[in-house]
Amino acid sequence: MACWRGRSLPQTGRFFCQTCKKEVKKTEDIVILISAGTIPGKRSAQTAQSELYARAFSQFGVSCVLDGGWGDVSGLAERMDGLLLSGGGDIHPRFYGRSISGQAACVDEQRDERERDLLRCFCEKRKPVFGICRGIQVIDVFFGGTLFRELCTAHLHENTKHSIVTAESGYLRGMLGERLTVNSYHHQAIRTLGRGLLVTAVSDADGVIEGIEHEALPVSAVQWHAERMIEGVCRDTDASMRPLLAHFVSQVRNSCVMV
DSSP: OOOOTTOOOOSOHHHHHHHHHHHTTSSSOOEEEEOOOSSOSSSSOOSSOOHHHHHHHHTTTOEEEEOOSOSOHHHHHHHOSEEEEOOOSBOOGGGGTOOOOGGGOOBOHHHHHHHHHHHHHHHHTTOOEEEETHHHHHHHHHTTOEEESSOTTGGGTEEEEEEEEEOTTSHHHHHHOSEEEEEEEOSOEEEEOOTTEEEEEEETTTOOEEEEEESSSSEEEESSOGGGEETTTEESSSSOOHHHHHHHHHHHHHHHHHO
C-alpha cells in the first residue's frame, strides 16, 4: 500500500518524483492517484488538483496525489492503490479513429497518452480505476469504443442538470436507486461501447450513456461530476454521491488486502 505518513500532499510532480520512493508504502494509508491535464484552456483539465476531489475523498479516510505527468507509469501503478481519471477537456479524436475538427480543437494529447498508459498499467495490476466525466470517455476509448464529438442534444448536458436511469442489473441501481438528478458538464459522450464494458446508467431524456463498468476488471465510471454531489463539500443536486465514492474506496481497500 501507499502512504505519505500524515504529511500534507504536494501539488507538483517534481516533489512527488523526489519523495515517492522514500515515503510510499510505510504505513497503511490508502492513496489514490488523480490524473490531470498539462495545458491551460477553457476545456482542458487543470494543471493543479481540484480541491473538490481531495475534499470529497478525505471524508473516507484516504489521501490523493496529483499526477503531474512525470515519472514512470508502471512505478506509479505499483505504488498507488487506485486511479481516478478526472474531468477535463476533449480527447483527441485520433485515439478513436477520427480527425480533429473545430468542435474538438481544445485537446491535450500529452494527457491523452499519459492516461492511456496509466489505465493500462492499473488494469494489468488489476487495481481499481474510477472515471469521472472525461474519465468515462477515456475508459471507453481505451477499450476500443468511440465518442460523439458533439452531441446533437448537447444543450441537455452542458452546464445543466438532468435525470438519469440506472440499469436494473448494474451496481448503481441498489446504490443510488432507479432515477436521480445529476449535474452535467459535457458536450461529448460515448457513442459505441468498448470491449468488455457494460452500461450502468443512461440519460432519461435522450439515452446518452452516463455510467459504465467493466465485466471483469475493477473499472467503472460515470459521466457526471460525483465529487460535486457530496454533503459538506459541494451539492449541485439533492442526490448524494457518498455511496458511489464509498464503493470505489471499498474496492481500493479490498484490492490492497488481496495484495
